[in-house]
Amino acid sequence: MTTLLEIRDLHFGYGATPSLLQGIDLTVKAGDRLGIIGDNGSGKTTLLLLCAAVLKPQRGTITCLGQSVVAGQFQPAVGVVLQQPADQLIGATVAEDVAFGPENLGCPTSEVQQRVQQALAITRTAHLAGRVPHQLSGGEQRMVAIAGVLAMQPQLILYDEPTAFLDQRSCGTLIEFLRADTTPGIIVSHDPAFLRTVCTQILLLESGHLHPLAL
Template identity: 85%
Template structure:
């Protein structure tokens, strides 16, 4: 089966941590949602940023649908949900925010409208369409940010600490969404119970290496 995302012998580090990631290998295919857990500073978010073409590997390769991921190049097949949802909410209203992605992909006005409605319906946020994004609760912002990604119809989605700053009710809403949404991807989280509920496989990132954990 062709990999949606494949990481081979990936190495990366920063100034005082030159060997943060050491020989990472990972493969995401259709139906996979892989969880990654690890201590703060272990490189979880860095790994996502490498997959999202924000950072450039020092060694190794990352491919998406068979094509090399090149740092700085937009990847429409990959959606990224940031740890702080307010960082990616830029529209005047929720509907305008969700429409931003498909509009910039060149979709027709009708298709943009259809995608916005579908994405809001999928995330249970249709009732928020005319609200101001920055007046929403943290849980509502999280789901609207996900709706904005879904509207671009990516092949896989990268989630960076999606339960951060959420109360229990919002976490349950997010968990129920992920349990029913089939889009493959990676989920970085410090919450092992959450990963076990929404992922098909979990890996521990420790000392620069990925080790599989049982569900």
């Protein structure tokens, strides 16, 4: 299988926790969706930010599709769904928001429209196309944020606590989508039952190291 993301001997820390991540090794291949669970402050979100080139490793390497991940450089192959969906909703309408990514990739207008329609259909949010994103419910915002990522057609998607602030019905919608979607990626969550439902493997991040857990 094609290796999409490879992490080797990754070290990172902040001032108060200089050894937050200690020698992390991780590989994501086609068909993989890895779940990562751990206590608050264990470094789960930090690990995603390193993979997304937001933070720079203190030591070790991260490669995506064979290319080094360099902090600060845009990675079109990697999509990121933030814990707070409102943080990545910037369009005046849902359709404009979903179009933002492909437009900034330089896609022709016809392709942008096609990508928007496809992403809204996949996430079952087409009926929201003309709505103002910040007037939507938390569950609707989550799915619109995912649509915006899908419209960029990434080869890997990183999810940070995607069930946060969602009610049971919205969680059900998210689970249904993730079961149907085949895009590989990593999901960080506090909910082991959710991860067992949508992931191919679950890892525990504890004391700076990753440990496999049984599904």
